[in-house]
Amino acid sequence: METIQTDVAIIGAGGAGLRAAIALAQEAPNLRIALISKVYPMRSHTCAAEGGAAGVIKPDDSFDQHFHDTVGGGDWLCDQDAVEYHIHEAPKELLQLEHWGCPWNREPDGSVAVRPFGGMKIKRTWFAADKSGFHILHTLFQTSLQFPKIERYDEYFATDLLVDDGRCQGLTAIEMRSGQMRRFNAKAVIIAGGGAGRMFPFNTNGAIKTGDGMALAYRAGVPLKDMEFVQYHPTGLPNTGTLLTEACRGEGGVLLNKDNYRFLQDYGMGPETPKGQPVLKTMELGPRDRVSQAIWGEIQKGRAVKTDWGDCVWLDMRHLGEKKIDERLPFVRDICISYLGMDPVKEMVPIRPVVHYMMGGIHTDTKAATSLPGLFAAGECACVSINGANRLGSNSLVEILVFGRRAGLSAAEYVGGAKPGNDAALTAQADASQARIRELFMRNQGKESIAGLRKEMTDTMEEGCGIYRTQEGLEKTSKKISELRRRYKEITLHDKTNVYNTDLLTALELGNMLDCAEAVAVSGRERKESRGAHQRLDYTARDDVKYLKHSMAYFNGLESPRIDYRDVVITKSQPGVRDYSGAKK
Amino acid sequence: MSDNRLAARQIELEVLRYNPETDQEPKFQNYSVPCINEWCVLDALNYLKDNLDPTLAYRWSCHMQVCGSCGMMINGEPKLACKAMLRDYPDTIRIEPLNHFPIERDLVTVADDFIAKLKRVKPYIIPGEKRVPTEGEYKQTPAQLKRYRQFAMCINCMLCYAACPEYGLQPKFIGPAAISLAHRYNIDSRDGGRDERQEEIATDEGVWECTFVGACSEVCPKHVDPAAALQQVKAASTVDWYLEHFMSWVKK
């Protein structure tokens, strides 16, 4: 097996991975950096983010307000020291991107413009039309091209971490074009592998979001934190799941039920605000969990709009007019016309809540370090706990920058003191990793199919881990996933070619998703309260006595994960009531 | 997606297959795929892979026309598979890997050349006026932003390279997307690196290989209009040339 020597290996070249690489190249110019990604960097799913990134910049705003919006939005499950760091770094990072060329929208005087976003009390979301993530990703990718120290390994699929002597010392990856296994010897590894929304049947996530990074760390013994918190975005196209950004509502779009009634006012987010003049933090600008839950409520009450793709509600943007839609939401218009054949300038479009984001992930501290020395994590795959039980829109594009950079700096610091590794032990591990994959590759007798298992997984996840959950449902799903993990041992590949074998890669991705899915279901089963995105019909109240805690899922072989708990860091904001009614202001 | 809607249409897909380990050259394989009319070609391919032939290799991720990975020839035209809606196609659809790129396997092409060219044109701000982030943002008016924004919309899907015959004939040509990207930075009010980039793109392999076929702009799914960028670079380079040679006191 060919071995590649490097100092820091980064898995994932999305926003977080690229930001980490640039930080390393700038701050530790002597280090060799291996940037490993299963897709070309600009294909990473950061490109799909539309709405924008939050950072305090305008004089009417303050760090304190961003702090409170974030912590309250996260239903007090945020680690407040992490949030503090996050919000202070946010404007610096966004300005840095501006200096690197990001085409942020501007005010007439040339300063950056901000737009309103759900759950935020002040307009503080920087945006580049409705292509914010796209521009962030491309700006980072293009900026990274000037650093010769960043060596890219595009279309390499990471399969296992190499851990010896209690430290992470590298990884194995498949070079997709040749099908050959490569070993990366690294003094430190950063995982920036993105989310895992593909565990669900109906999601806004790209095909690559299969939780590989999470699974890699998890199998290496690092706990996955708060996995039960899965964010549903209220406005997905009902047939494809394609996201219509929150900015649709930020710009003044409204949600209506089948009687053309703005139902959010019945769910604690009223009173009604004038159409086309959105008021921050209320009605359509309530947080995602609440809005999604309200839509679910309407569906239960039979006031949903029936469509070919299931029960929906209307998103009405017609009153915004063609000019504003073309100026601020051109992509949304394109998408609706393409996939639904409906033009939001002229028609209301049906939408339904869709799985969007994983609040949980690899447990890290505020320095992006995991519990395994030498292993760092950042971005959606990580859980540094700034999002708590519910992420506010436009916080994660900032998170990937702030903690991407942080991971880079921490790794650089760590590498300075890292001892040399034991080559024999690492070789043995790399060989074991190769043997595991070769066994899967050669297997002939298995009776399970990838597509079949995947369908069963996504179905049971939707059933048991949806917007509203019950003990019974969660138990059923946990059991089902654990059964699927056993049956996974029986899958057979049809494709026996080395070159660009997508059959093999989808099999590996399925394995990773199953591991993550079990952590979601079991963590959810154990959390007997309702908080943020984890809403239970059998435990409807928040329980701060028992569950003001992070759940930590530890990998346990073929058995279901062991769940442990960890205290939430509270510095200045005691748990309170999340209030999104406009009335008291 | 309710399944009774499936098979609303039966589509014949003729897919160009190539397995480097067993095939001497690519050949077509036909599949009959039950489809829904609202699907795009990518949905049909995904159905095919899940249900009919798991060995088919192709790239995709976002399914929303933004990651740029699913470019392929669909009935002879370079298209994003996630943007090619079945309702716009007849019942037989021919699918091939993007023209002008070597075929790695099936619909997957080798993109190294394109990626190298992106890097070559220095697509990053080379600051004119030096400034550190703590000094705040560079002021850029909406008018200045709009001058280059269109050229910043490129998703690197490479459809324009598959469409441009000059790239096919002369693979050294830096090509439409990379030159447009250079132009995007050249006309950004924050940038001062134009002279450096001109060394790469004002060359015979650069913009002067372009004969203004215009196919690049016709197929671009993001309306980047690379042909426009290239013409503007030509015009500016021509002015440069005359300034450099006849009025060297003005320029260099």
Next chain:
Amino acid sequence: MGEKMSRRPYVREVPPTTWYFRMPRYMRYMVREVTSIFIGIYTVIMLVGLMRLSEGPAQWQSFLDALKSPGSVTFQVLALLFALYNSFTWFNVAPKALPLQFGEDMAPDSVVAIGHYVVWVLLSIFILFWAGVF
């Protein structure tokens, strides 16, 4: 997952002399390029006319007479068609080289294109007048 190296990227050669048959848009392009043959020859004819003009009235008259041969008329009809095709394609793409910005917004391509058509029509009418056709 064999150890052997099995990459063998397949390169499809572009046929260097017949590539333009592969797509209608390539044909349209080639027709546009071929206009240069006709316009080029026509320019040479003009040059010959100039020569004849400089040689005196008789020579000029023989030039005008020569224009009347059937071959010449056929050529001129073709040249006119190609020239028109050239003009249309030129006007339609002219906006690409000429980005215009009015205030904040970039002007749509049609502004420059339509501008060209207007100038073209007016100029043509003017030349016809000047030449004494009307």
Next chain:
Amino acid sequence: MAKSNKPIIWGTFAAGGELVSLIMPVLILLTLLAATGHVPAIFGYEKLHAFAAGWFGKLAIFVVLFLSLWSQAHRLRITCFDFGLRADGLVAFVMYILAALGSVATVVYLARI
């Protein structure tokens, strides 16, 4: 890689293309009228000679012929390449020599008028 010297010609190609597109159809129309018996007044020897004798006429004729020659020569060069004639250096040489000869001839004939 060194910068290209194609801009030398491209300036005239672009200017020529613009001019040719604007006036070539109507010029061809004029000779076509003449060829089909409807000789426009301007084609009378006296009239045309007088026009070509004035400085404005000389300039106009020179500009039209010069730009047209160079722009068509440049385009023909590319067309040859597109048809598979890959000896671009040679083709360019021949084309530009022809355009140069034509330009010189234009000057000579104009001087004789």
